[in-house]
Amino acid sequence: MIKFILVVTMSAGLIGLVTTAASPAQAGPAGRGELLSAVPITGLTPAQVTELLAGHGIDTGSVRHGVDAYRLEYRTTGADGRLVTASGAVALPRGGGHRLPTVGFQHGTIAAKAEAGSVNSDNNRLAPITFTAAGYATVAPDYLGLGTGDGPHPYLDLPTETSASVDMLRAADTFVRRTGRTLDRRMLLTGFSQGGPAAMALGRALQEGADPRFSVRAIAGVSGIYDLFGTQFPRALDGTIVPKLATISTAYYLTAMNRLYTIYGQPSRAFRAPYDTVVEGLFDGMHSGLDIAANLPNTPADLLTDWAVQQLRRPTGPMLHAARASDGSCTGWTPRAAVRLFAATGGDELVPIGNSTQCQEAFQGRGVTTPITDLGRVDHNTSAKRAYPLMLDFFASQR
Template sequence: MSLMQPPSHGAGPRVEKRIWWSRMMIYRPACMKCFLTSCGTNRGSVVPFSGNGTAIVTGLAPISISLHKESRPKKLSVPGSQPACRYMRTLCLLLVVFFLGCDSSGMEPEPTPVRGDVIDVTTLATYTAEEVSQLVGAYGIPYSARYGISFYVLEYLTVDTHGEETTASGAVAVPQPVLRSLPMVSFQHGTVTRRSGAPSRGDTNEAVVGMFFAADGYLSVMPDLLGLGRSPGLHPYLIADVSASAIVDMMQAVVRWSATQPWSYSGEVYMAGYSAGGYTGMAAHRLLEAEYSSEFTIKASSLMAGPYDLSGTMLELMLREEPYPQPYYFPYVLFSYNEAYGLYSSPSDFLASPYDVTLPPLFDGMHGGGDINEAMPTIPIQIVHPDVRRSFLSDLNHPFRQRLRENDLTNWTPRAPTRLYHCAADELVPIENSIIAAQSLGEAATLLDPSPQSEHGDCAPLAIASTRAWFNSVSTSGQ
């Protein structure tokens, strides 16, 4: 016999369902007790359900069910066979789940996501040792890989320039076959404006450098940084603190993820980066030693051709009335600093026409440096409004100067051995950046010139190869 009685005149389907559910709860109150207590409902909790009434949990005693008068059935026929009882017990539980839910006050709360938490990991590709050797060799680095690699893309939580929670991405390369204990190399990429130029794309120069280290037996970590890869917004170009936090947060995410994988993280960290990556790598090194020394032990740091002296060497270079090979670097700094520090209300407040209109759309993450250079004069300072230029030149405490000074990396002392590789003929990032940094960083820092006649691009493979040899001589695990 059906448990559902014909609805009274005027009662619609919704009323019919509620009355039927109320009767079901009288028929099998024990199933409700089991469900509620299993959900963690506390004794004495009042739980509403879809009938006209409430259920009161009384611990191990029978549940007290209070129904409104109009919901109480006059008569209820119950099947008496054991199969029917089992059927009704199961049906009762399913209906409780569907209609009632449960009070979660006694359940363990979901952990609140924090910086460095992993959002997602996907496998992008795998390479044999021979394939890695070919990829690296194409960049002019003689190399024979010891291991194949698996290449992953990892998304994680971090914070933006305003301290708000956001997401970022990066690449992780892991040697194959899996080694028991892996030291970490955190490699920072150079200047990138197009989101797809970040390491997580997998086919960029920066990604190949990461493979280079992984195929030697390292857990290779390559942050995209904010505003690149899968991260929203404008990339905070050459802003030290937020770049460092994005790097460290990814390192934490990789360690947490590695705890669920066949390999383990050995505890050793090797920091590296070239050009803008030399700058962000130094910022991350500083942060790790200042605030994360209990989590990460930096064994060696190789920072190559970085613009560490922003308010001095690099600013003087940008102020010259001379052509510069990569003029887009200058507006990249202007836009990122304005976004982070609110120096001006709009581009028209500091850029001359037509650059106040033509340049901003090009920093949308879809255009490369070559695209932006085509819209630039060869002399970068010419994009700045003449009045702003005069004000800046006459005011040594101009807000932009102050922010550049805050982001200089020439005012700290590392504890871990640090090498500053830089070629004397560098036309984009003068070697004076590393000379000044080496003098101020103290005894732990050493300046090395792998090829005095090489310019910025040609210096990179030589400095990276030297870095690899040094790291391998220092590492005590995973090789």
């Protein structure tokens, strides 16, 4: 997952500063979703969008509009239920109608706050630009603890990803109305990698009434980590996933879950020396993927204790509570909206396709047809770039 922290240089002109705040009537319960500020971060003409996307191997046939993007700061709740500040990006097309069809995009794994799409013009900004250039408003939360948000990031924790995303929708709705336009609240949801299960969990929450103003029209996930303990962690431990990347991702998960559930207490219970003295500090939101990689060993076996390996294979106690909160985005519910999965049948070094087939089987077991679009034999990043234009075709078919 850390591998796709790739910084790109965007040809963008910044436009004037906008700050605003939501009125109490527009905020969610107890201040959730209150818009604190909005700052422009990207302005692109159609020609600049085309040049940018083509440079990253993304099909440009859907480019119709220029794009203006803004970083929003808003109120949401942390894992303890207290109000915190979070951030995210909203991208709006130049031109188009007054009421904008709306995509909710959930990004893939990053470790550093500064690498969030609302702050840095990295790969996590490519999807919003692709969708928005086709005429959609795109709402892209950073999740908790990334971008300009408070605290560390609770990596892969579905409850906080969901609450932060619902509140981002509320804040974005307020902001867009202040620009003189409105969002179509029948959401088209999508996400890449970490964002795949986050999109599913958001879809479930909206379907179950998390905010009755928003509904779900379709959900599309690409190369998502839908089956952590049945597919992802077993493949991380058996060498199927590139070992260095498996080392980083398991360390990220364990340190994040320990902050929420006190899984291991002392780092030495989960991590071998000498890494037990440094691993938690690497995931403080200040270290880049390259920094983390340079300070961790090359294989999970060199990092993880036997106890940690066993917990990743068969979680018990606090780890089982963490597993229940971070896994199962495709189980236990029946989507009423159309669902489409996108995945590489081979070549993905980070997220095995078994994640997608398990999600497909879970939904189809509840009577929901869930096609998987084969993206070919490509690596993880390329799977996303191939999928985004195909998602636009899928979204266009959902009226």
